[in-house]
Structure formats: structure tokens, C-alpha cells
Amino acid sequence: MVEAVADEFRAAQSQPTSRFRFFNGRCVTRTGTSALWAWEFDGDVSLQPDAEGELLLPGYEPARATVISVDDFEVLLSTQSDLGDSARSADFVAQPLFILRALQERLTDAGQRMFDSTMLEQLLDLTEIPDPESDDGEPRPSEPRDEYPSDPDETDPPPADLSYEQLLAAEHATQDGLRFVWGPPGTGKTATLAAAVSALAWSDRKVMIVAHSNVAVDVAMARIAEQLADSTLVSEARVLRVGTPHLPELVRHPEVLPSAIVLRQYPDMAEGLRTLEAERRRLGALMLTAPDKAPVLRQLEDVRRQLNALSHQIAAQENELVRNASVVGCTLAKAVLDGVLWSWPKDALVVDEASMAGLPYLMALATEAPRTMACFGDFRQLPPVVVSRSAAATSWLGRDVFELAGVVERIEAGEHDPRLAVLRTQYRMGEVIAEGVSRVAYFSLLSSHVDAIARAHQLSDLAPEPGCEVVIVDTSDLDAYAEKEAGPQAYSRFNLRSAALAAGLAEATAAVGRSVAVMSPYRAQVAVVHALVNGLRDVSAATMHKFQGSERDVVVVDLVDANPLNGPSRLTGKDRDLTLRLLNVGISRARGKLILLADLEFIRSTSAQDSPAVLFLDTFLELGAKVVAGTDLLPSSAGKSVSWRPNWWTAVDELLAGSEIERVTMGLPSRIEFDATLEERLDHLRGRLSRLTLHVPMTTGAALDGKGYDLRLRRIAASPLAIVPGRGLAVGGAHLDSPVALLRGDAIGATVRRLLDLEN
Numbered sequence: 001m002v003e004a005v006a007d008e009f010r011a012a013q014s015q016p017t018s019r020f021r022f023f024n025g026r027c028v029t030r031t032g033t034s035a036l037w038a039w040e041f042d043g044d045v046s047l048q049p050d051a052e053g054e055l056l057l058p059g060y061e062p063a064r065a066t067v068i069s070v071d072d073f074e075v076l077l078s079t080q081s082d083l084g085d086s087a088r089s090a091d092f093v094a095q096p097l098f099i100l101r102a103l104q105e106r107l108t109d110a111g112q113r114m115f116d117s118t119m120l121e122q123l124l125d126l127t128e129i130p131d132p133e134s135d136d137g138e139p140r141p142s143e144p145r146d147e148y149p150s151d152p153d154e155t156d157p158p159p160a161d162l163s164y165e166q167l168l169a170a171e172h173a174t175q176d177g178l179r180f181v182w183g184p185p186g187t188g189k190t191a192t193l194a195a196a197v198s199a200l201a202w203s204d205r206k207v208m209i210v211a212h213s214n215v216a217v218d219v220a221m222a223r224i225a226e227q228l229a230d231s232t233l234v235s236e237a238r239v240l241r242v243g244t245p246h247l248p249e250l251v252r253h254p255e256v257l258p259s260a261i262v263l264r265q266y267p268d269m270a271e272g273l274r275t276l277e278a279e280r281r282r283l284g285a286l287m288l289t290a291p292d293k294a295p296v297l298r299q300l301e302d303v304r305r306q307l308n309a310l311s312h313q314i315a316a317q318e319n320e321l322v323r324n325a326s327v328v329g330c331t332l333a334k335a336v337l338d339g340v341l342w343s344w345p346k347d348a349l350v351v352d353e354a355s356m357a358g359l360p361y362l363m364a365l366a367t368e369a370p371r372t373m374a375c376f377g378d379f380r381q382l383p384p385v386v387v388s389r390s391a392a393a394t395s396w397l398g399r400d401v402f403e404l405a406g407v408v409e410r411i412e413a414g415e416h417d418p419r420l421a422v423l424r425t426q427y428r429m430g431e432v433i434a435e436g437v438s439r440v441a442y443f444s445l446l447s448s449h450v451d452a453i454a455r456a457h458q459l460s461d462l463a464p465e466p467g468c469e470v471v472i473v474d475t476s477d478l479d480a481y482a483e484k485e486a487g488p489q490a491y492s493r494f495n496l497r498s499a500a501l502a503a504g505l506a507e508a509t510a511a512v513g514r515s516v517a518v519m520s521p522y523r524a525q526v527a528v529v530h531a532l533v534n535g536l537r538d539v540s541a542a543t544m545h546k547f548q549g550s551e552r553d554v555v556v557v558d559l560v561d562a563n564p565l566n567g568p569s570r571l572t573g574k575d576r577d578l579t580l581r582l583l584n585v586g587i588s589r590a591r592g593k594l595i596l597l598a599d600l601e602f603i604r605s606t607s608a609q610d611s612p613a614v615l616f617l618d619t620f621l622e623l624g625a626k627v628v629a630g631t632d633l634l635p636s637s638a639g640k641s642v643s644w645r646p647n648w649w650t651a652v653d654e655l656l657a658g659s660e661i662e663r664v665t666m667g668l669p670s671r672i673e674f675d676a677t678l679e680e681r682l683d684h685l686r687g688r689l690s691r692l693t694l695h696v697p698m699t700t701g702a703a704l705d706g707k708g709y710d711l712r713l714r715r716i717a718a719s720p721l722a723i724v725p726g727r728g729l730a731v732g733g734a735h736l737d738s739p740v741a742l743l744r745g746d747a748i749g750a751t752v753r754r755l756l757d758l759e760n
Contacts, residue, residue: 025038039074052098166191179421180374184445208366213356214245288514354376382545452591481562501710507536545585643741644739686708
């Protein structure tokens with residue numbers, strides 16, 4: 001394990017850069033001494049929750065900042081420095097390696113001392129676990145429980161928001177030893193976790209809740225705070241969310257936030273903090289106008305020293321709260337990094353989103369020998385993230401705890417595992433969507449609650465194909481060519497015409513008041529769609545990773561892959577397990593309408609029959625999904641940023657209409673035949689512009705050489721493409737008389753130029 005972490009450390013260390021440029025920063029909230037900033041970014045940001053670094057803003061001293069979360073286009077940073085309320089841009093210099101270094105030290109230390117190895121042996125599946133029969137004839141937690149017991153004396157009534165199945169799983173999670181609760185999508189895993197934590201806390205057990213992401217910790221702690229709201233555990237400040245919260249549902253629970261509790265308990269500290277921060281802001285503004293800045297700077301430094309001393313006092317009081325707490329929630333990284341949390345006596349360790357939890361973190365925590373270790377999650381959803389490709393890292397960091405402990409092997413073999421409780425009733429998806437997910441990913445275990453079925457009937461009436469829960473849009477006839485992102489170490493894919501169709505369908509659906517998510521396995525494709533739908537109400541575009549744990553009325557899943565690519569990538573078929581997890585997460589977010597965009601001809605000709613993509617498509621077809629040709633949906637997929645025109649030159653003329661255009665970049669692939677008509681059109685276009693950059697094949701370039709064009713023999717796209725700065729772009733099909741997608745806006749043009757690695 002230490003060797004695996006060392007390999008991951010070296011791989012992270014060799015990343016090309018740890019300096020990131022962020023844009024459009026805004027302070028979204030202040031809690032105690034911390035300010036939470038949201039920043040936009042363009043490109044990949046390989047940062048993990050609780051990574052630290054320096055935030056560099058013009059006009060301010062470097063500020064220490066901690067990564068709270070990273071989505072596809074937004075990063076949240078926590079800082080204790082006063083940086084105003086907004087900023088146009090900043091640089092973040094990351095120091096992500098200290099987390100791995102701390103983890104390595106924890107593991108090394110464990111290997112050099114005596115410790116109780118009981119929990120570690122159970123994690124490694126090295127012990128026989130007895131399966132005693134229940135004296136009262138109760139079914140095992142992993143067996144189906146469709147009804148609550150009919151005898152009112154058999155047990156106390158369940159809470160109104162928990163089913164009997166969920167209560168039994170929660171009770172199972174409180175038992176000594178290693179426990180698993182397998183919660184497929186929409187089965188109420190978080191509510192079950194909260195019930196288990198509440199029961200453990202009331203039994204005088206000290207409970208630590210951990211997860212890979214701050215989002216998961218926030219969601220779990222918000223539910224726990226609600227369940228324990230009227231208890232002395234909360235009123236006596238013994239239930240704490242340690243770290244920086246950012247979800248509104250948790251921010252509304254200051255009674256579990258250590259900084260808010262300290263400032264409430266010590267009003268003099270709160271008043272001192274307010275006074276010093278106000279003075280720092282006043283002096284900061286004065287620095288901009290004062291003719292003699294030296295005395296102002298001395299006053300500002302004095303205020304900063306006082307604030308730093310006060311922050312240390314507040315932190316000391318927060319640590320004292322943690323030492324006396326009964327329930328604490330934090331990220332796995334925070335548990336390893338923070339000495340107070342690491343030494344905190346853990347009677348029970350509850351792991352949320354356990355499929356994403358890095359095994360080294362769990363193994364390190366297991367050496368602390370908690371009596372109970374309860375892992376809540378779903379091994380059919382997203383796995384841990386690993387950078388290194390070494391054998392050790394793949395073995396120890398690339399697997400999840402369900403696989404390590406042998407749970408997956410037993411389930412696939414049809415064997416009973418006494419450590420496992422299964423939640424089988426889902427409350428999110430329509431019956432057809434849930435049945436497809438159940439067959440492909442969950443061994444046909446899932447059943448649907450009547451409320452979910454009824455809601456989906458209403459949502460399925462949305463276009464396209466009203467009355468059908470699952471619609472497969474076949475893009476084979478759309479000439480929707482896929483591209484690979486250009487640039488070194490770039491592997492992502494995008495499909496501009498498919499993205500245009502997805503964005504248009506999403507906008508049309510949102511216009512009738514329904515929430516829509518557009519997802520793809522590829523970040524490049526998501527960047528294109530995001531540029532088209534950003535700002536639209538109730539429309540989100542992201543990779544599957546962002547949407548795990550959430551849901552929408554309508555989900556559009558775009559598989560992207562098409563000619564001229566050779567076949568599926570690791571994300572869409574070559575890595576079967578990863579593909580299954582990604583598609584399962586995407587599909588299972590839909591409450592009532594699922595739209596799958598896929599080039600069926602390409603997928604069936606290049607993918608294995610047992611590929612998850614093929615299995616999902618075939619299963620939904622068996623369940624009655626309708627197939628619609630992509631070209632049939634062009635009229636209904638037009639919107640604010642997307643429209644369709646009958647041919648290439650009509651689209652280009654419209655893109656250039658209006659005010660004077662100085663520059664156009666146009667790519668014409670080899671399938672576009674060069675003739676007199678094309679030359680005449682290009683000459684006319686060149687006459688309107690100060691610069692026309694043409695990316696053409698060699699034969700066309702030879703014919704146009706010496707005629708005043710800015711010629712490039714590098715192919716930029718498989719489709720005809722015209723990019724106009726500030727306006728947008730046109731993307732054609734197999735021929736110039738094919739329907740053309742007109743994508744408007746400066747954002748989409750800039751995004752595509754970046755993906756194609758075009759010069760400014």
C-alpha cells in the first residue's frame with residue numbers, strides 16, 4: 001500500500017503544471033473566519049478536495065486557499081484572507097502532494113507499530129464471518145423485504161420518511177465489525193446512513209462520517225442534523241461538520257458548524273472578528289488612494305497580525321469542540337491531514353460514497369481499530385480516481401472497497417454475504433428507466449415505488465415521442481462526425497453536430513418548466529454543450545462525475561462516438577467496468593424522461609455485443625424505447641444558441657451578416673470536392689474579409705496557392721467548419737448541401753478553438 005501511494009505521489013509530481021488560471025471569481029459566503037469563493041476555469045483542473053495552495057490576486061498578497069470542490073467548470077476555494085467580493089481573474093498555485101505525503105506517513109507509521117488488525121483483516125477478506133440465524137425468523141438484511149411486518153407488536157413503527165427495508169439496513173450498519181449497505185440509485189441511501197449514525201450516537205458510540213468529496217459530507221451531515229435536530233447531542237454541540245461547508249442545505253444548519261458554534265459561544269470573539277475585518281477592508285480601500293502608503297501599510301499589517309492571532313484562538317476552540325464531540329463528519333483527506341481528527345477516538349467509522357473512497361485512506365483508518373466500519377455506496381457507480389498506471393497503484397488505488405472485501409465477487413456468484421444489506425426499492429426513476437438500469441447494472445434486483453412510477457408517467461409526455469420514457473436518437477443519418485481534442489496529452493472527444501442537437505433538445509425541454517441535464521463521458525463534449533446552454537435556467541451540462549448523487553426530470557446522455565474514429569474509447573467500451581459505471585450514473589439520474597444520443601450504426605459495428613453501451617441500448621429497445629432519426633428532430637432542436645440551416649453557404653452568409661467581420665477560420669475536409677463553384681464562393685468570401693484562414697487538403701491547397709489566402713494544410717475537423725470570432729461557428733455534414741448547425745456566441749467559438757488547438 002505504501003508503495004502504491006508512493007507511485008501515485010510520483011505520478012502527481014510529474015504532472016505538467018500545478019498553476020491554474022481562474023476567472024470570474026465571487027465570494028459566495030462567509031462562515032466564521034472563512035470565505036468561500038467560486039471560480040470559473042477553462043480546461044482540465046486536476047485538483048482533489050482539501051488540496052491546498054496559494055491564490056494570487058492582483059493587488060493582494062498571496063492568500064492560502066483550500067480546494068473544497070471541483071466540478072467540470074467551477075472550483076470552490078476556501079480562504080481566510082479578505083480578498084473583497086469579486087475578481088476578474090486569479091492564479092492558483094496548487095500544492096496537492098502534501099495529502100499523499102501525509103497518507104504515506106500514516107501508513108508507514110502503522111506498519112512500524114503494533115495495532116489491532118481485526119478491521120484490516122476484514123477489509124482484506126481474510127476472516128470467516130459467522131452468519132447466525134435470527135432467533136425471531138427475520139430475513140437477512142440482504143434478502144428482499146417488500147412489506148412492513150403486519151404484527152404491530154413486532155417492532156416500533158418506522159419514521160415516516162424511512163421504509164422498513166431502510167430501517168433494517170440502518171440497524172445492520174450499526175453492528176460490530178465490517179458492514180456494507182449497497183444503495184443503488186434512488187433507494188434512499190443517505191436517509192439510511194443518517195438513521196444508522198443517529199442510532200450509533202444514541203448508543204454512546206463516537207461516530208466519524210467520512211467521504212471522498214465535501215459535497216457528500218455536506219449532504220450526509222445535513223440529513224444527520226435534521227434527524228438529531230431536537231436532541232441534546234446537537235444542543236450541546238456534539239454533532240459537528242468539520243471543514244468548510246458549501247451546500248445551502250448544510251449552511252442552514254449552523255448548529256453543527258464549529259466556527260459558527262464558537263462565535264456564538266464567545267460573542268467577544270465574534271465582535272472582535274467583525275471589527276478587525278471591517279478595519280482591514282477600510283485600510284485596504286485607503287491603500288488605493290493614500291498619497292503616503294507607508295503608515296497605512298503598517299496599520300494594515302497590525303490588523304492582519306491581530307486577525308491571525310484571533311483566528312488561532314477560534315481554531316483552538318474549534319479543536320476543543322471536536323475533542324468533545326460524539327459525531328464528526330469530514331472528508332477522507334481531512335481525517336488524514338488533521339491531527340485532532342486522526343487521534344479522535346472512533347468507535348464507529350461510517351463511509352459514504354464508498355465506491356469512490358480511496359483504499360489507502362480506508363486502510364489507514366482501519367488501523368485505528370473502530371468497532372464498526374459501515375460502508376455505504378454502490379459499486380456500480382463511479383470508482384476512485386487514480387493518476388498512476390503502475391501495477392501497485394492500479395491494484396490498491398484503482399479498486400473500491402466492495403471489490404477489495406470480496407462483496408462484488410460474492411454477489412456476481414449469487415452467494416450470500418452476511419456483511420451486506422441491500423436497498424432494493426427505488427424512489428427516483430420511471431419504471432422503464434429503472435428496469436433497464438436494474439437488468440444491466442443490478443442483476444434485476446430493483447423494484448420501483450408507485451410514487452416514482454406515477455411521476456414518470458407525467459414526465460414521459462414531454463417531447464420527443466410523448467408517452468415514451470426512453471427515446472434513442474440515432475445520429476447515424478446526421479453526419480455527426482466525432483473529433484479528438486487536439487494538443488499534447490489530450491484524449492477527450494467531442495461531436496459538434498451531436499452537441500448542437502443535445503443542447504437544442506435540452507433548451508426546448510427546459511422551456512416548459514422541467515429540469516434537464518446533458519451528460520457525456522467526455523469532458524470535451526461537455527465543454528461544447530456548456531458553452532451553448534450556459535445561462536439557461538434549469539439546464540445543466542457536465543460529465544457523469546458531477547451528477548452522481550443528483551437527479552433531474554429529463555436526462556440527455558450523449559455517447560459522442562462516431563466516424564471517423566476507429567471505435568469506442570476507454571470511457572465508452574474499452575474499459576467495461578468503467579463504462580458500465582459511467583453510463584449507469586448518467587442514465588439513473590433521470591426521473592421520467594431519458595434521451596440517448598448515439599450513432600447506432602457506428603456503435604454496433606465497432607463495439608462488442610456485451611459492451612455496456614450495446615447492452616443498455618438493446619435492453620431499452622426490449623422495454624419499448626422508441627428510435628428517432630436525428631434529422632427528424634432538427635426543427636425542434638433550435639433555440640437561443642442553436643439553429644439549423646439547409647446548406648453550408650446559407651449558414652456562412654448568416655454567420656457573417658451585419659457588422660463588418662475581419663477574420664474567419666474555415667476548415668474544408670478532403671471529402672468536400674474542390675470545383676469552380678467552390679473557388680468562386682471562396683473568392684467572394686475573401687473579398688469581404690481582411691483575413692480568411694483556410695485549412696484544406698493538399699490538393700485544394702495546391703489549386704489555391706498564390707491567390708492570397710492564408711492557407712494551412714493541417715486538417716482541423718472531419719466536418720466543414722467556419723469559426724467567426726465573437727459570432728460563433730457553422731458546422732456542416734458530409735456535403736456542402738447537408739443541413740448545417742449554426743452555433744452562436746463568443747463562448748462556443750472560443751471553446752472549439754481551444755479544443756482544436758487553433759492559434760489566436
